[in-house]
Amino acid sequence: EAIEKSGHDHFMHKEIFEQPISIADCMRGRLNAEKGELTLGGIRNYAKALENAERIIIIACGTSWHAGLVAEYVFEDLCRIPVEVEYASEFRYRNPVIKEGDIVIAISQSGETADTLAAIELAKSKGAIVLGVVNTVGSSISRVSHEGAYLHAGPEIGVASTKAFTAQLTVLYMIALKAAFNKGTIAENRFREHLRELSLIPAKVEKALKTNDKIEEISDLFKNASNFLYLGRGYNFPVALEGALKLKEISYIHAEGYPAAEMKHGPIALIDENMPVVVIATRDSSYDKVVSNIQEVKARKGVVIAIVTEGDSLIPGMADFTIEVPATHESLMPLVSVIPLQLLSYHIAVMRGANVDQPRNLAKSVTVE
């Protein structure tokens, strides 16, 4: 096991730090930014069906569901196709409206999650076309899907998903980009610009990982907190959910992720000087609004840990702690902004003496309902 961890204390640590490579692996042989080429060999026969779909339903559980939420924004923006993101377990136990030819995208790291598998069978029985976005080659979900794209992220051992999440985002982004270009909802120059930006992500993730030491110091200050709130808007809203999930899973600290604007409809009541609030406040179209949300938290004496874009000069004057990540297109920011949140949960869990790789009550692959 020590050999498999290759010098890292935990698999989760290894997998967090592997992300520049796993994301690059995921694009290898598929994306060529210089030539402006993007090829997804696993989605051929149903590529047209995807482009012409009237709607897309995404089904997944856990972290994979969060990747689906980011994909919803990406597909709607790039392809102009309405998207619904469903928990597999909810989807299968109601009477979902699925029409012949609807596209279902099933996202799963393990490819074995029982609820996702059952939701796929249900969708197929109603005539939907299922595209699998799966990490484990030859897994049940990859076999029952009509077509799909593998993550190529390599095995993920830590129960809390990290590199699979960023690989899922990368693959989903490539699928959306390809469909949008073929469909004509984005022009060639925008297509090429997105390819270029995507190809720069591994280096940006590498840079985001350099926040590690600062995050370790911050973790030490908050390791005994009993609650955390995570806020984000737009593309960073699912990142807030994912950050909160990571903390819950491995450190057993209660954490909630919220769309920052919804804070006033509930969580704001919880804010006092004991409440650390992690705000993902990178420069994007909702930046000014997020800045106002930070002010609202500060006005109630909350402690703000802000994830900001490199060079931000406004937020450091307001937040208690700021962590800088490199700039990228806002739709790609989750790939970068999630990194400090993975590190935060990791360090807090280690400091609390928790079993990081195998948290209590959780399983890597949930093959029961």
Ligand code: G6P
């Ligand atoms: C479990 C794991 C999570 C994972 C979820 C979905 O709860 O602990 O890390 O996100 O299952 O798993 P899947 O393999 O379908 O992505």
